[in-house]
Amino acid sequence: MELEVRHLRALCAIADAGSLHRAARQLGVAQPTLSTQLSRIEQALGGALFVRERTGCRPTPLGRTVLGRARPLLADMSTLVLEARAAAAGGDSRLRVGSTASRALAGWLRRLRRPGLEPTLQMDVSANALLRRVAEGQLDVAFVHEVEGSALHVPEGLRLRVLLEREPQFVMLPADHPAAGRPVVRLADLADDRWMIDPTVDGEWDGVHRMLRAVGLNPRVLHGDYHTAASLVATGEVVTVCQPSSQSRPDLAVRRLYGDPLGVRLLLAARTLSGLDAVFPALEEAYWEVARQSTAYREWLEGAGIRALPRCPVTAPATGRVKFVPAR
Structure with missing residues (x-):
């Protein structure tokens, strides 16, 4: 068996996903098909590339060596495709x-x-x-x-x-809100606030509504885009969900929601x-x-044990x- 680009892509997908199930889902193939392919690759290379555990897969020393060579090869192949397309289009x-x-x-x-x-x-x-x-x-x-x-x-x-399989959504609230003084905010602390939601975002209204209803809240809701929402948050008019990479400002605070109820x-x-x-x-x-760059999100990631913060990544x-x- 000769290794092909698709085999290297499968190995990287398994390593990135941490499990055969998630990797198969990402690659658009059945899990048994991917498992069989991995076994054939391991036979061709003469050793196990991953340790199968109850919680997923992790690379063996041989696997780390192979992955270290596979990633640059895939990157170079991607660059070749882009440059070839550019050349074919006249530069x-x-x-x-x-x-x-x-x-x-x-x-x-x-x-x-x-x-x-x-x-x-x-x-x-x-x-x-x-x-x-x-x-x-x-x-x-x-x-x-x-x-x-x-x-x-x-x-x-x-x-x-x-x-990212699940990015937790945070809350944006006025900097002088009583709950802004805590790193983690409970939804009950926002029971008296008006919320702003953009109903044109697919799934946004339903997701926020389910989150609030689960804790017995039925707050007043304004509809609008999130650029407008940030302005209204700053003036104390509303609170709103936001991406965790959003940054606090002197007039508004970005905080984690207790229990990460929305992702x-x-x-x-x-x-x-x-x-x-x-x-x-x-x-x-x-x-x-x-x-x-987001203090609140960086702390959440570190607490979740996600190594997303190397200071000098090799690129x-x-x-x-x-x-x-x-x-x-």
Whole structure:
């Protein structure tokens, strides 16, 4: 058996996901198929690459060696594809990127930009709309979030890669709010507040409503976008859920919610696995960069044992490749 790019991609997916089940889901194959493929790769290389445990898989010393060589090879292959497409297009190729709101966008686009390749951006509050545009060929990739309890409608044929299985949503409240003096806020502390929710964001209203109803709250709700929400939070009019990478300001505070009652899954979608490989490393690096900048989120990550905060990551110059994995 000769190793192919798809075999290296499968090994990296297993290492990144930490389990065969999650890796198979990301790769779009059945778990038994991936397990059989892994066994054949291990036979070809002459040793076990992963230790199978009840909680998942972790690389063996041989596995770490193989992964250390596989990642740069995949990164180089992704760069080759992008540069070849740029050359075929006369030296100026457009990478059409779609995304829901994220503080990682600026860093992602900066990392994707290189001679002969210029990313364009299309924002939309609807993750489902962005996925449809990828499936229809109007976008090359889309970075979206899926509110738990409100599954996205993924068109047939799309490939997905999970950036984060569950990103906890935090709360943004006025800096002089009584609850702002604590690092963790209980929903009961916000029982008398008005909430602002953007009902046009897929799953947002349902997710927040379920979260509040679960603790017996039925607060007054204003509908509006989250740029407006931040302004109203600062003046003491409302509180709102927010991404954990949001940063506190002198007039507003970003705090963790007790028990992490609301989460989203962060996904990258493309029509091909090579399309995912070409842009995922840059997105991953950009995301953890903004995560480090948020004190509240950084503390949550460290408390959860997620090693997302290396000070000097080793990055492949051609692609901006950097890999952060949960601590196990």
